[in-house]
Amino acid sequence: MISITKKQFAACFLTALTICLCLPQPVCSQEDPELDEILNGFEDEPTVNDDRKNALDGFEEEPGGKNNSEELTEDEILEGFEDETEAAAVLAADKGRMPDWLSMDGYFKISSVYSYLSHDAAGTRTNWQGLSRLRSELKLELDAELSPDWQARLSGHGFYDVAYAIDGRDNYTDDVLDSYEKELELDEVYLQGSLTGNLDLKAGRQIVVWGRSDNIRITDVLNPLDLRWPGLVDIEKLRLPVTMTKLDYYSKGWGLSGIALHEVRYNKNPEFGSDFFPRSQPFPGGKSPDEGFDVDNTQFAASLNGIFQGWDISFYVADIYGQNGHITPTPHMPGPTFEVKHARIKMLGGAFNLARGNWLIKAEAAYFDGFEFSNTPDKKYSRLDGLAGVEYAGISDATITLDIANRHYLDFDKRLKGSPDFQKEDLLEWAFRITKPYLNDTLNLTFLANTFGPTGDDGAVQRFSAEYDYTDSIQLTGGIVFYHSGDLRRTMGIGDNDRLFLDVQYSF
DSSP states (O other), X not given: OOOOOHHHHHHHHHHHHHHHHSOOOOOOOOOOHHHHHHHTTOSSOOOHHHHHHHHHTTSSOOTXXXXXXXXXXXXXXXXXXXXXXXXXXXXXXXXXXXXXTEEEEEEEEEEEEEEOSOOBOTTSOOBOOEEEEEEEEEEEEEEEEEETXXXXXXXXXXXXXXXXXXXXXXXXXXXXXXXXXXXXXXEEEEEEEESSSSEEEEEEEEOOOOSSOSSSOSSOOSSOBBOSSTTSSOGGGTBXXXXXXXXXXXXXXXXXXXXXXXXXXXXXXOOTTSTTOOSSSOOOSOEESOSEEXXXXXXXXEEEEEEETTEEEEEEEEEEEOSSOEEEEOTTOSSSOEEEEOOEEEEEEEEEEEEETTEEEEEEEEEEEEEOOSSXXXXXXXXXXXXXXXXXXXXXXXXXXXXXXXXXEETOOGGGGSTTTOXXXXXXXXXXXXXXXXXXXXXXXXXXXXXXXXTSTTOEEEEEEEEEESSSSEEEEEEEEEEEOOSSTTTTTOTTOOEEEEEEEEEO
């Protein structure tokens, strides 16, 4: 195995960060503790004469033993060689082991999905009944302790789905194959550490979670989501890292964060030809602004967090690009060409938690300004979002959660109800979750229902799942997801998309 020093890792890390993320960051070189230990003691070496004297010591006389003229047995000749062999084995093992300051984690996962109802994708003849996923995925995460105050992370994943080859690639659109069949991507790539006793820096691709709800996003707006397979996993596994520079200042229970988002990145939505894509034709290919890095497109955010005994509170402000784009004519282009434009949105919000015994009460609220839509191109809209939730953990280790949210557009225009916007003046969403562990916490059963509208008139998703730790390294996850169609763009035509899923994951 190739050995690597801290300086070599820092150089590789900075190169990757510069080329892939356009965010070079200085890393202070550190002395190698292993090198110090290896060289320790070489300063005061015994002289050659002393070594010779020590080596010959005892050969002049051997009281109680054989003299030099007597023949040695085979065991006596080989005596001491066993210790040398064991020492060589230990040395070889140490040479192949990663340095203590460097660690690697990850997993290999086989993920399968079976759709048991016959249904076609909108605008295509693709029937998604049957095996719709048989994916092998590898994720690697490399963490480096550069010094007591500075750490770095380099992670990425890749997958390949053979289900499309099994079913016949000609049955799927190019958009589906490009997005769903294979992927190779960098995930979190960052450097973090302390600049002073109260001031921390974190720079690179990272995930910043705002808000309190684990089921509904209100103030959690900084990271886009991977929504290509709705309903299969929780939000915490859907967030996509974004390149940011984040400064955190701490004082007396309060934390103040300032964030510059250098990378424009949008949700990964279902593609044309997917059974979750709502239209019979694809969206325009162009996006405005483009994903990637542009100084003029830098986004900004800040938060103030207070953590106290039994309760906490947070305040947020953000100036970012909205995730849900709208179709608009492409400016300065001849002919009827269109693109998907993402408006610049300003957000002011807050979140609150209160713990009392087995109860956890949570609340979030946010005011958004700057929404734009296709049907009213010359008008911008504001929206007020609110959430109230409660979590109870007092029934035989079970956890029960209920979150209720409403999104209300101010000065709503009825034209927004039509295609392609499909907006509602008020959208009620609620999520109900029950999780209970069994078999000494090795088996966890979960029921989750996400419902749009008071009774699901705007669509709903329910998931029953089980997670079983077969060993410390092997986890089995399986379950079933039910979908219900609604009038929202995200829930149109999904009523027959019910599916079974099973994942086998080996973590290392």
